[in-house]
Amino acid sequence: MxxxxxxxxxxxxxxxxxxxxxxxxxxxxxxxxxxxxxxxxxxxxxxxSPEEHTVAARNVAFIAHGYGGLVFVDLLVQRKCEVMNKVCSVVFIDSTHNVQHQSRHDPEIQEWINKNCQEWVSNSKPLNKTVHFLMRANCPTFSAGTEKYSLAPSCCLQSIFKYLKTMLKAKITTALRSSPVATRSNTRKKTGNK
Known part of the structure; x- marks a missing residue:
């Protein structure tokens, strides 16, 4: 594909x-x-404003660094249905968002973020090792492979694109399975032609 x-x-x-x-x-x-x-x-x-600056198309993937994560979650809260239908995945890098606070404990938003997002954080662990946060567990979180905030995006970029590619393929595959394939016999039945 x-x-x-x-x-x-x-x-x-x-x-x-x-x-x-x-x-x-x-x-x-x-x-x-x-x-x-x-x-x-x-x-x-x-x-x-930063919150109004972002709009979604179709099969969009976001990479949100720092305050960008907060802006994305605000977009998700403000345009929940549109974002959930059009955004296939989101990567947070050292994000300042807080899903529980921003979403007002909306379980549908929290479930969507857990299913469609991953975060990479500046951390002393090697790249892609799981990182646990007691106060903020809203999506799978991994080490960016560096402790330096400014280097985090470049250090984990290959891992990020691998994740985004996997998520996009999954969304396309699911969409193809759920959409009926048009055949001549199906078309004739619908139009009444024989």
């Missing part, structure tokens, strides 16, 4: 431009510091 990937890199933190210097701001922390220093920031055309 051939898998075709299209990648969209979302940076929901990059929403403003400084009119005075024409520099873009790249983080909420920089924005807070700069707003107090008198810069003239304007919203970028077509951009909005």
């Amino acid at each position: 051939y898998i075709h990937w299209e990648v969209i890199v979302l940076n929901p933190n990059d929403n403003f431009t400084d009119l005075n210097t024409e520099k873009e701001r790249f983080s909420a922390r920089e924005e807070a510091l700069t707003f107090t220093q008198g810069a003239c920031w304007i919203p970028k055309r077509g951009s909005s």
Whole structure:
């Protein structure tokens, strides 16, 4: 089975431009510091808040690093049916999300996350070793193979794409099994032709 990937890199933190210097701001922390220093920031055309920045298509897989995990869970809560039908899997990397808090203990969301998501975290364990969190067990969690937050995405990227490929194949296979195959005899029966 051939898998075709299209990648969209979302940076929901990059929403403003400084009119005075024409520099873009790249983080909420920089924005807070700069707003107090008198810069003239304007919203970028077509951009909005981090939570509104993300929409789903079909057979989408997300890789959410840090605050991106919180934004994805917010998207899931706000557009539950749409996301559950269109997103095949999600990878969290050192995510700041909290499913129990954000989903208001919605068991359907918690079950979907457990079934369709995995997380890699900065940890002293070797790559792909199971990591247990007592306070936050919402999906299978593995070591990213590094203790450095900034290196986690690159250290576990091959494992992430292997997982995403497996999940996409499973979703496509399930969809093919559940959709009826059109044959000439089925078509004739439906149209009444003989």
